[in-house]
Amino acid sequence: MEHPLNIYITAHTLISSLGFGISENRKAIHDYRSGIRMQEAGRISDSQILAGMIDSVELEKRAKELDISSYTRLEQLFILTIQEVISQSGVNLQESDCALLLSTTKGNIDLLSNQEKRTNSDKPGDSVQSTIDNPSFLQELSVDSPAFLWKMAERIGHFFEAANQVEVISNACISGVSALVVAKRWIESGRYKRVIVAGGDILSHFITSGFLSFRSVSAHRCRPYDIQRDGLSLGEACGAVLLETQGNANHIILSGGAISNDANHISGPSRTGDGLALAINQAMEEAGTLPEDISFINAHGTATVYNDEMESKAIHLAGLSTVPVNSLKPYFGHTLGASGIIETILCIEQLKEGIYYGTLGYETLGVPMPITVYGTHQPMPMKCCIKTTSGFGGCNAALVLSLPNTHLKQKTDSPTFCKAVVESANIVTIKPGVVENQGTAIFNSSETDFAPFIREAYKYLGENNMKFYKMDNLCKLGYVAAGYLLKDTNYRPEEIGIILANASASLDTDCRHQAIINKEGDKAASPAVFVYTLPNVVLGEICIRHKIQGENTFFVCQQSDTASLEDYARIVMAKGKLRTCIIGWCELLDGHYQAEFKQLNNISTIYE
Template identity: 40%
Template sequence: MNQEVYITDYNCVTPLGFDVSSNWTALLEGKSGVGLHQIIQNQPHFYASMIDAEKVNKEFNENFNRDQLDNQSFTKLEKMLMLSLKPLVERHPVSEHTAFILSTTKGNISLLKNESALPEGVFLPNLARKIADFFGFKSKPIIVSNACVSGVMAIAVAKSMIRTGKYKNAFVIAGDEISEFVISGFNSFQAIGTEICKPYDKSRDGINIGEAAAAVYITSEPKNNETFCFKISGDSAVNDANHISGPSRTGDGLFASIKNAMAEAQISTSQIDFISAHGTATLYNDEMEAIAFNRMELEQVPLNSLKAYYGHCLGASGLLESIISMESALNNTLIPSKNFEEPGTSQPLNIIRENQSADIQYILKTASGFGGCNSALVLEKM
């Protein structure tokens, strides 16, 4: 079935705010959630974008009463995910034809700290089932955990599931939190930046890890009273099998993903109004993206990375950045790629440097990750 599928609602929880409107206001003001944090005891501070645990607890207690919780305890990540999802479930009914999809790379991995045995909550199916059961989902949860393309791929998976005819709508949630495990891993690659990151800039020296939760509602039957509607016009995921952690030097996987997504959307390069790129601020990722975008003749299209605002939120990054890109389209405003000053890639890119007005109909969202995975998504404002 070639049924049309749409995104008609979304929400997010980040260091910049616990809803989309507060996040959008913070972005317009150029605020960043990245700061110095001591994540590993007796180790140096790292630049990262962290959500204050006390704020999460306060917001959670205000939104969920004890009777609802049924004596269950919830981790910080679970609370973030539930806070992002709750407004959507309140606005859209859940039925047996509703899919539930969780995007995450590490889930509750922080539960492994100082544990001699594996806690049940650390397994991703258990995390997904716990949240699905709480909100009354009737279908079996689907998990998308494919490195840093997970958030973008989860949207594509929802579209495919709805097109089978088994589901009429889907809720996609995404979340990851900062942990010693994640910081230690990226630090071992010498990939963590010494300051707030600078995507595509000549002086960039690495990423900032971030944490966030996000949720979108996807449907084949948009209602007339929806405040907005974006068609998922095209998507693609291609693995270039280049390296376990290093991106392709030729951009083959990302190039193919973009080409396939645009072909499905039946649009040309000239119709893309804005690119929400991955932009990790590592030397090789930004260079690979520049090559791929130039191969697709997209070098003149306005482009940004949100990593200097949110850090790299792993499995949540693609979904969160898709939400912000749609918010940009609704507000006819392009957000600058923070901290970009001097081009640092061999191929030219049209990096957005300041808030600017723009008529945005077609959005290209891209993501790349470990293991050679690449994903692209074309969203059309209706």
């Protein structure tokens, strides 16, 4: 049988609108002080907007002290938080058994605005539509621009002289929790002994215009779960933690983690909460915890009407209706790819202090299922807590964090690593003008340009989903590849997962969104475009079509690495209930496209 390691969180720090470091953030929360302020028009939005912004003067000062002023604003935040974790722990990223994993939704997306404005200024007569259809700045974007997430990661890795390639997870708003789950699995499988996980995102016109187009931003500070809630507040932050197997009685244990999908809608949460409930139950099962072991739930709590409703239903389905729930977003806003990291850090602080942090501004419950929410801090006995997140693409993730003296699994000095034994059931490759199955062409077209080719390939597949034609190009590519791969297959929703990667994330559609707002202003932003500015949405479209509710994770790296994806899939399949898993490369940028999807079937589990 498997003898699981205890995975300790032995160092952590964060930067948010509340301050720099644990003590400043914790004190602000203790004092019920929010970092959400009215931001002047032009800074991150064409109009005034409430948001939690990091102190730029203090950031500039600290960047100069560390001699990192030449790095982008987000890179500076990553470097500062990672450096603090290294200072606390003495860990060395130059060692081969130590890795760095980043989580972000949009990375250095603010660089795209500067590039686009410079290029468009040369062509003042261009129409909006021509700019959207053929954003010329894509052609001028350097192949090693830090607007590419893999390049941003590489630059950060070079600063620390990291021995291993720095990987990036871009899974919408669950990115941070997803990264913690992935890092935990890496250590348990023996791939690394220590992993620093850092998550960060900053605000810009790109981000705010998109959320405003969905009419999901409140004119007031957000009020999660309250009957008066009317939308979210945005924020920016960065946090970092160190996971390792060597800890002590002062360190919290990451006991369990799981990732799921609603298989319902790419921009709206499930109306039943079943996807999030699945992630919660699987995380608790891995941790060996029961409902009575859970002291509190730090939920996603964005304060949008449908998110909070869904979470109340998911908590009920998971059998946790009596467990106190809180949201920390009224203190610093929704910080996107940083949220899962910084909120996990503050869960650690709550467990250690024995204090549940009140949900700032909460007064009256306004969700359909009864849950317990307090607007004030509450002393309480602590054992374990659950951290949940949900995001665009229908993705969900959950963690269980435990005090060492209440952790239910026994640490062993001789751990046994387990991986699934798999067989390759099918491989589908899409290249210009051709779809191949196991190396044999099954569809050919004289058209190699993406738009006409993918339409023909889709029609040949024999499906009739009119929503296909509204998808962005990356999603069309992945949707068609998965369609050919999974034709005539049938699995229960929780028995199938999907893990994809590419180099450009969603830059192809990012450029379209940026072109729109640069030409006509933030108010012209289209929700139909913005929703596709996340690479994991291709996972969501595939999950909806094939009813996939299992693991769904999107990596961003410079080159395709099928062996690495397969190795991770084997870890996931051994730990969970997946009978089959899709892995693959799905790359599309400026008319260039390539997909290679592989289906792995779980045969058995081996112990190493």
